């Protein structure tokens with residue numbers, strides 16, 4: 001059984017078919033990339049997995065669970081974490097607080113024990129700190145720990161978003177254009193981090209990315225999409241040389 | 255500049271930064287506790303009033319400042335708290351039970367109101383809650399047998415642990431009672447903010463989509479926030495009733511709702527400090543204005559000028575000034591001044607430059 005199974009999923013926005021009868025599976029332990037021109041429906045696939053939209057048709061299963069049965073807030077509980085293409089951090093909170101929100105799915109205390117800050121609430125906070133601190137060390141965010149998001153440069157925000165997703169201790173990490181807007185050095189860092197996330201942490205990665213260098217550097221398999229539908233699926237080299245993909249990128253004229 | 259080195263996780267979890275900060279707060283608490291021996295009866299009453307407004311401010315701050323849900327209807331919850339307290343007391347329930355219950359009842363009403371309000375955002379939520387505030391007047395008139403309707407209700411002193419506590423008879427005791435509740439609410443609020451629930455409030459305020467993606471149930475979180483907010487507001491309402499001594503359907507008008515919201519904006523949204531700073535402004539503005547009026551009156555030949563709505567108008571102008579020049583409120587200004595002195599002479603003018611936030615439309619794509 002695959003970790004994530006997308007089966008014949010279709011989603012329409014009014015007259016526009018954003019995702020068109022799409023099927024693919026993501027296996028445990030791999031890095032799976034989705035590529036395609038702008039408007040191909042890549043982010044929409046992520047939003048479907050996050051349950052922000054109900055598909056018009058099709059099935060989405062994760063780790064044996066039917067995802068279509070859960071609320072958007074229930075997806076994280078199964079171990080799916082994500083980042084957003086247009087960074088969605090908690091602006092008026094510190095980096096540390098942002099990452100701690102990532103621990104929310106592990107919350108064991110209730111309203112009363114938290115308001116009284118009982119020993120169990122204290123113990124939970126200590127555990128949360130330890131986990132979050134590991135992520136901070138891993139992504140080199142020590143210098144920004146107590147900074148407000150609102151004052152951080154773009155590149156740091158991107159990393160904080162990855163850190164927040166990792167703080168949830170996910171099985172599957174969805175990265176929506178992790179390298180867009182990053183400098184060459186920052187992109188290289190991101191590349192090694194994604195490698196480590198898979199190898200050291202054993203987390204499966206599904207990412208949308210335009211940077212073909214990054215995609216072929218880290219991913220095992222690539223799915224190329226255009227107009228919501230599958231164009232090609234295979235190793236990075238196979239997909240890059242696939243005629244339909246070349247056509248979609250270079251236009252019909254060629 | 256004081257640099258705090260962090261060497262263990264408890265330093266992040268404790269509400270104070272270091273021993274220095276803790277001792278400042280303890281000194282403040284000691285001074286406030288000793289106020290009845292320092293101030294005369296009039297100013298003690300004013301300070302009591304400020305604390306009651308601060309409780310109400312904390313109530314609204316949870317919802318608006320930390321969960322991002324604007325409410326223009328919180329006077330309705332002041333009223334619910336005030337009336338439940340008095341009705342329970344009249345029914346013979348001792349104060350030690352009646353007062354907490356008044357808050358709990360108001361909290362439950364607030365959570366119920368939250369259910370239809372969940373789908374509303376920003377201005378629509380403000381209009382919805384404003385309507386509530388207007389409605390409560392009618393509710394009080396309609397439920398005359400219990401609420402006393404237009405002729406209103408009175409509350410004399412209450413008994414607590416064998417002590418008779420009365421705003422006029424024993425102002426010191428009433429002050430300490432209000433102070434105790436203020437401190438308890440503030441401590442609970444501090445604990446909330448360093449716990450998962452408080453952080454989920456902030457998450458909902460700043461980005462609902464990513465809060466959801468982190469496993470935060472938006473509807474549930476907003477409902478809890480409404481409930482907690484209204485509970486605390488209910489307590490403030492109960493105290494307002496006891497402070498005023500008499501009240502009717504017009505006491506908790508829409509104007510109070512608006513004042514409450516203005517207060518936390520001026521104080522500084524998203525901080526407990528803001529509730530207190532705002533309460534100080536709201537509490538002492540009438541004093542300040544009457545002194546100013548006398549002064550202006552004397553300038554123009556003796557008679558005091560009486561302009562209806564002057565207080566409210568000036569309050570509105572202060573609010574507009576804050577929104578334009580200091581959106582972070584008094585607390586934000588205080589942080590800047592403090593940073594200026596801590597970093598002196600290295601302060602840069604653009605240190606607190608406002609960041610343009612992204613337009614929140616189309617952000618899922």
Ligand SMILES: Nc1ncnc2c1ncn2[C@@H]1O[C@H](COP(=O)(O)OP(=O)(O)O)[C@@H](O)[C@H]1O
Pocket residue numbers: 013016018036037038039040041042043044045618619
């Ligand atoms: N919430 C929405 N409402 C209407 N149309 C949408 C919405 N989200 C995406 N779309 C449209 O669906 C198509 C796919 O968008 P998207 O998945 O964001 O593409 P990309 O592959 O660039 O991430 C685009 O044409 C976009 O305009």
Ligand SMILES: [Mg+2]
Pocket residue numbers: 042043044085619
């Ligand atoms: Mg996209």
